[in-house]
Amino acid sequence: MDKTDREILEILQNNSRLNPGQIAAMLGMDQADIEHRINEMEEMRVIVKYHTLVNWEKAGEEVVSALIEVKVAPQRGAGFDNLAERIYRFPEVKAVYLMSGAYDISVLIEGKTMKEVAFFVSTKLATIENVQSTATHFVLKKYKQEGVIFEDKEDDRRLVISP
Amino acid sequence: MIKWNEKLSPEVKNIPWSGIRRFFDLVSEMKGVVSLGVGEPDFVTPWHVREACIYSLEKGYTMYTSNWGTLELREEIARNLFNTYQVSYDPREEVLVTVGVSEGMDLALRTVLAKGDEVLIPEPCYVSYSPCTALAGGVPVPIATEAANDFRVTAAQIEAQITPRTKALILSYPNNPTGAIMPREELMEIAKLVKKHDLVVISDEIYDKLTYEGEHTCFASLPAMKNRTILLNGFSKAYAMTGWRLGYACGHPEVISHMTKIHQYTMLCAPVTAQMAALEALQNGTEEMLKMVMEYDRRRRLVLKGFKEIGLPCFEPKGAFYAFPSIKHTGLSSEVFAERLLTEAKVAVVPGNVFGMNGEGHIRCSYAASVENLTEAIERIGKFLKTLAPGQQEACG
Numbered sequence: 336m337d338k339t340d341r342e343i344l345e346i347l348q349n350n351s352r353l354n355p356g357q358i359a360a361m362l363g364m365d366q367a368d369i370e371h372r373i374n375e376m377e378e379m380r381v382i383v384k385y386h387t388l389v390n391w392e393k394a395g396e397e398v399v400s401a402l403i404e405v406k407v408a409p410q411r412g413a414g415f416d417n418l419a420e421r422i423y424r425f426p427e428v429k430a431v432y433l434m435s436g437a438y439d440i441s442v443l444i445e446g447k448t449m450k451e452v453a454f455f456v457s458t459k460l461a462t463i464e465n466v467q468s469t470a471t472h473f474v475l476k477k478y479k480q481e482g483v484i485f486e487d488k489e490d491d492r493r494l495v496i497s498p
Numbered sequence: 499m500i501k502w503n504e505k506l507s508p509e510v511k512n513i514p515w516s517g518i519r520r521f522f523d524l525v526s527e528m529k530g531v532v533s534l535g536v537g538e539p540d541f542v543t544p545w546h547v548r549e550a551c552i553y554s555l556e557k558g559y560t561m562y563t564s565n566w567g568t569l570e571l572r573e574e575i576a577r578n579l580f581n582t583y584q585v586s587y588d589p590r591e592e593v594l595v596t597v598g599v600s601e602g603m604d605l606a607l608r609t610v611l612a613k614g615d616e617v618l619i620p621e622p623c624y625v626s627y628s629p630c631t632a633l634a635g636g637v638p639v640p641i642a643t644e645a646a647n648d649f650r651v652t653a654a655q656i657e658a659q660i661t662p663r664t665k666a667l668i669l670s671y672p673n674n675p676t677g678a679i680m681p682r683e684e685l686m687e688i689a690k691l692v693k694k695h696d697l698v699v700i701s702d703e704i705y706d707k708l709t710y711e712g713e714h715t716c717f718a719s720l721p722a723m724k725n726r727t728i729l730l731n732g733f734s735k736a737y738a739m740t741g742w743r744l745g746y747a748c749g750h751p752e753v754i755s756h757m758t759k760i761h762q763y764t765m766l767c768a769p770v771t772a773q774m775a776a777l778e779a780l781q782n783g784t785e786e787m788l789k790m791v792m793e794y795d796r797r798r799r800l801v802l803k804g805f806k807e808i809g810l811p812c813f814e815p816k817g818a819f820y821a822f823p824s825i826k827h828t829g830l831s832s833e834v835f836a837e838r839l840l841t842e843a844k845v846a847v848v849p850g851n852v853f854g855m856n857g858e859g860h861i862r863c864s865y866a867a868s869v870e871n872l873t874e875a876i877e878r879i880g881k882f883l884k885t886l887a888p889g890q891q892e893a894c895g
Contacts, residue, residue, distance in 0.1 A: 346796070353869065360803040361796035361869070489542060495846055496522040496535035498625045498674075 336381070339364065340372055344381070347373075351385040390485050392477070400429075400445050400474040401452050403460065404438040406467045415439060421463055427455055438470070449473065513632060516625045517852030521836065525846045532875045534863040535846040537674065539738040539819070543775070544786040547737065550778035551771055563770050565762040567595025567746070571773050574780045575746050583716035585724055591751040594758050595744070595768045595776075599704045602730040602747040604630050605757040606700045607666075610728075611636035615665035620651035621854030622822070624674050624702070628854070636665070642855035645824060648813050649678035649856075653687035660691075666698040669717055672705035675853045675862035676822040677798075677815020682715040689720045698753075699727045704745070705818040707736035707787060710795045714817070718748070725750045728757075735818075736787050737779040742772040794819050797865040801872055808880030819866045822850065826859040828886050836861055843882035845875045 339362060346358055355373060359366040376382045391398040405422070409415050415433050422442055423431040430443035442460065446452040453471070461469050477485060525531060542548075566572060572589035580586050587593050596602040603626060611617070613635040619627045621640045628638040639659050643649045656667065669688075671680040692699055701717040718727040732745025747757060761767075779787075801821050805812045812823035825835045832849035839845050839861075850860030865872060 350869070357800065357869065357873065360800040363799045491540065493536050493538055493540070494522065495525045495531065495533045496518055496848060497537040498516060498518050498848075498852075 340376065340381075343369065343372055344376070347382065347385075388481055388483055390477075393485075397447060398445055399447065399449050399452050400443065400477075401456075402472045402474065403442040403444060403456060404470040404472070405440040405442055405460065406438050406469075407440060408465045408467060409439075410465065418463065418465055422460065425455070425459060427452075509633065513629045516629075517833075518625065518848060521846075521848065521852075524837070525840060528840065528844065531840065531844045531846050532867075532871050532878065533846040534865070534867060534872075534875050535848050536864050536866060537820075537848075538740040538866065539735060539790065540866045540868065541738040541790050543737065543739050543742070544779075544783060546782055546786075547739070547775050547779045551775040554771060554774035559770050559774055561770060563595075563767045563773060565758055565767055566593070567768055568770075568773050568777070571595055571777045571780075572746075574777055575748075578780050579716070579729075579748065583719040585716055585719045585729075585748075587748045588751070592748055592754055594747045594754050594761060595773060596730075596732075596747055596761065597745070597765055597768050598734065598743045599702055599730045599732045599745040600626060600743075601761070601765060602728075602732075602745050602757075603627065603700065603702060604634070605760050606728045606730065606747060606753075607631055607634040607636060608760055609753060609757045610666055610698050610700075612665075614663060616661060616663045618656055618659055618664060618667040618697075619854070620655075620669070622649070622673075622675055622850060622857035622860075623668070623670050623854055625852060627668050627670075637663070639664070640855045643676075643678070644856065645813055645822075645860070649673060649676040649822070650680055650684060651688070652684070653691050656688060657691055657695075660695050660697075664695065664697060666700055667692065668700045668702065670702040670704075672709055672714070672817020674705065674818055675820050675848065675850065675857065675860075676813075677818045677820045679709055679712070679817040680715065681712065682720075685715050685717060685720060689717075689723050692726060693722060697726070699723065700730065701727055702730045704730070704732055704735050706731065708791055708794060708819060709817045710791075710798060711816045728753060733776050733779055736791075737776075737783055738790065739772075739775065739779065742769075742775060744768055744772040744776050794865065797867070797869065797872055800869065801863065801865045801876065804872070804876035805879075808876060808883060810879065810883065819864055821863045821865060822860050823863065824860055828883070830886070832858055832861060839879065839882055842885070843878040845878045845882070 342362055343358060346353060355369045356366050359369040407418050410417060419431055419440060422428055427444055427446055428442055429445050432441045434441050444452055456469055456471050572593040575593050576587045576589040607630050611634045616637045616639045617631045618639050618641055620643050631638040641651055641655050641659055643651050699717055706714045718724045718729045728747055728749040730747050733739040802812060802814060805823050810823045812821050815821050828835060832851045836847050836849040848862040850857035850862055
C-alpha cells in the first residue's frame with residue numbers, strides 16, 4: 336500500500352462509479368497500472384465492496400433501525416470474537432462493533448417493523464449464551480451516514496460565467 | 499430631463515465593459531448548460547469557517563474594525579506569509595486587509611500612479627488590470643505572452659517595453675486565464691530588471707496555493723524585492739471564500755499607509771464578519787485547503803488528458819484552476835467558437851480574447867467543476883469539434 340493506493344481508495348470511496356480510465360487520468364498514471372492496483376486491493380479485501388448509499392425513507396420504504404448495546408461475558412481463549420460472530424452472522428444485523436466503555440458490543444439492526452426488531456432482540460440476541468444484557472435504542476431519523484448528509488443537496492449557486 | 503450622457507466622466511465612459519458580461523447574459527438564458535466558465539471554486543467555504551463566522555455574529559462582532567483590519571487577522575496573515583515564504587511583514591504597518599484583491603489592486607494603482615504613468619501588464623490576464631490602470635490615470639502597456647513559452651513573461655519582453663514613464667509592473671502568477679506559473683529563476687531575472695529600472699511591482703498572487711508542480715515563489719521573497727513589491731493576496735481561491743470579499747495588501751509602510759488612506763475614505767474597513775471567518779481559515783484551514791488543492795490537481799490531469807483525446811491542443815497549466823486550450827485549428831475566432839459551443843453543444847467557456855493580447859484563438863476552461871461535469875463537457879466539446887471539420891477530427895490521443 337503506497338500513496339497511489341491510498342489516493343485510489345479515497346477517490347473510489349467518494350465515488351465508486353469512476354472507471355479506471357478516469358482514475359488513471361486524475362492521478363496522471365497508466366490505466367493498466369490502476370486496474371492492477373484495484374484488482375490487488377480487491378483480492379486483499381482492502382476494497383471490500385462497491386455499494387450504493389440509499390435513503391430508503393425517501394424511496395417510500397419503511398425501514399426500522401436500532402442500535403443495541405450488548406453486555407457480554409468474554410470467553411477464555413476467544414475473548415469477544417466467537418460471540419461477535421454468532422451475532423454478525425444474522426443477515427438482519429447490519430453492523431457489529433466491539434466497544435470500549437459502558438458496554439461491550441454495539442449491534443446495528445435493520446428490520447421492516449419495530450416489532451420485528453424487538454422480536455429479533457428478545458428471541459435471537461438476548462438468548463445467546465454469555466449475553467448478559469441488551470439495551471435497544473431505535474433510530475428516529477437519519478441525518479447523515481457515511482459522511483453524507485441526507486437532505487443536503489447543495490445546488491451550484493455560482494454564476495455560470497465569472498471572470 | 500437630465501442628459502446623463504453629458505454628465506458622465508469621459509474617462510469612465512471610455513472604459514469598455516468586460517467581454518465576459520455579454521457572454522454571461524447569453525448563458526443566463528439557456529438551460530442544460532455544463533459550465534466551464536466559472537472563475538471560482540466549486541467548493542462551498544469549509545464548514546468550520548462558516549461556523550466561526552456564525553459564532554462571531556452570535557458574539558456580536560458587528561462593528562467597524564480598524565481601517566487596517568483587525569490586528570489579530572493582520573498578525574495571522576504576517577505569520578502565514580513568513581511561514582510559507584520567509585517574507586517578514588510588520589502586521590502593524592505593512593499589512594492592510596482589503597475587500598478582495600480587487601480593491602487591493604485598485605488601491606495600489608491609485609496610490610502609485612501619476613497621470614500618464616505607464617504600467618506593464620503581461621497578458622492574457624485577469625480582466626481588471628487595464629481598466630483600473632486607466633481609471634487611476636495611468637497608461638496600460640500590455641505585454642503579449644506566448645503560448646509557445648507556456649505564457650510566461652520574459653525579462654526581455656518586459657525590458658523592450660520600458661520607457662522613462664514606466665512606473666509599475668503587474669505580475670499575476672499563477673495566472674488567470676492561462677494557468678501559467680513562473681519559475682523562480684525567471685522571476686530573478688525580472689527582479690534584476692525591476693531594480694535596474696527602479697520599478698514598482700504589483701504582484702497578484704491570489705492563486706499561490708493552487709500550484710501543482712514545483713513551489714510558488716512569492717515575488718516579495720526575492721532578494722531586495724520586498725520593499726519594491728505590493729503583494730496582493732486573499733482568501734477567495736485557496737479557501738473557497740469568493741463571496742466573502744476578503745483580501746490583503748502587503749508592502750513598504752509608506753505605500754501601505756497611503757493605500758490605507760484611500761481605503762479609509764472609500765471603504766472604511768473590510769467587513770468584520772469576513773475578517774472573523776478569514777482568521778479561522780488561516781488558523782485551522784490548512785488541511786481542508788490542501789484537500790481542495792489535491793482535488794483540483796486531479797481534475798486538471800483529467801481535463802488535460804480529455805482535451806488531448808478529443809484533439810484540443812493545450813499547454814499544461816501548472817497553477818490556478820484553468821486550462822487555456824488553443825482553438826486556432828478550427829479557424830474560428832474565440833468569440834464565435836465559444837458562442838457556437840454554447841448554443842450547439844451547451845458548454846459554457848470564456849472566449850480567450852477577453853483576457854487581452856494573445857488570448858484570441860484560445861478558450862478558458864475552468865476545471866473547478868465536478869468530475870461528472872468535466873467528463874460530460876469534454877464529451878460534448880469532442881462532438882462539437884467533429885461537427886466543425888467532419889472526418890478530420892479523429893481522436894489523436
